[in-house]
Amino acid sequence: MITFCGYANSDLTVSVPALPAAGTRVQAAAIARGDGGMAANAAVAAARMGADARFAGVVGDDPLSESFLASLVADGVDIAWTARTGQLTTSVILVTPDGERSIISQDDAITEAHLTEVVTRTAGCENAWLYLDGYRFPWAAPLLRGVRTIVDLDGCTRAEGARAALAVADHVIAGRALAHELLGDETELIRLAVQTGTHLLITDGARGWRMHTPDGADYEGAALPVSAADVTGAGDCFVGVYAAELDRGVDPAEAARFASAAAGISCTKPGARAGLPRRATVSDYLTAPAKPTPATRRTR
DSSP, X not given: OEEEESOOEEEEEEEOSSOOOTTOOXXXXXXXXXXXXXXXXHHHHHHHTTOOEEEOOBOOSSHHHHHHHHHHHXXXXXXXXXXXXXXXXXXXXXXXXXXXXXXXXXXXOOOHHHHHHHHHHHHTSTTOEEEEEGGGTTTTGGGGTTSEEEEEOTTOOXXXXXXXXXXXXXXXXXXHHHHHHHHOSHHHHHHHHHHHXXXXXXXXXXXXXXXXXXXXXXXXXXXXXXXXXXXXXXXXXXHHHHHHHHHXXXXXXXXXXXXXXXXXXXXXXXXXXXXXXXXXXXXXXXXXXXXOEEOOOOXX
16 A cells, blocks of 8 residues: 655646746647646556555645546545645646646645644555655654655755655655755765665656665666657656555566656656556566666766
């Protein structure tokens, strides 16, 4: 079982010819509304892999929230632990023809009390995992003792928060630029993974991924070559599928390989969830039995 505690959004996706600079105006080619949010997207990605996924974020008590939750249920996500004490926040996503995007989002109503309750419930379930995003650190770190945790570091803005996440999480996933900004160069990332006993997984878009393990081993894998229509939600897909594979008992490096393929597939359709694949689809793409190979060590 995996509990996903984090963002639920109503996405307003605006297709534009180019991302606007300050003071400029662009004409939208299309505007569409759909369901999104880091944790909710990751929960759907995990559920489509066959995982027992539970969404434990905060939404409102209104028709838009009802519709949002209904879509989660339709994808097999359990919403029993979702709180209705806030609002379904809005995220504005600008998407260019090459699939790149910029996002403007609102904060949600997840509080220390809510997270404490979610952690307690998750810890009471045998062999359960908890997903949390980087926006919650460093304040969330002391609350996570006693539960197996996967942290998507996206949203973290301070080195203090990133290091707090590493200190308590079993697995931390971060984009390469963010990891280097908050934690240091590759040598430092390797050192931190060993020091904290954390699997530190660095994603780098079309350039693939690299994993540093607690025992000092490094693995890397290539991204799936695809023609991207929209990269929105690709990182959420990666994390959700990675969590689902860990929950199945798969080796972390192999889980990363499977998640990378799923994330690539997710980019082939517009919107945060339209491209999230089923397990059979990912397996079809990975017909070759190749395993992740040890990465070439850099000079330390």
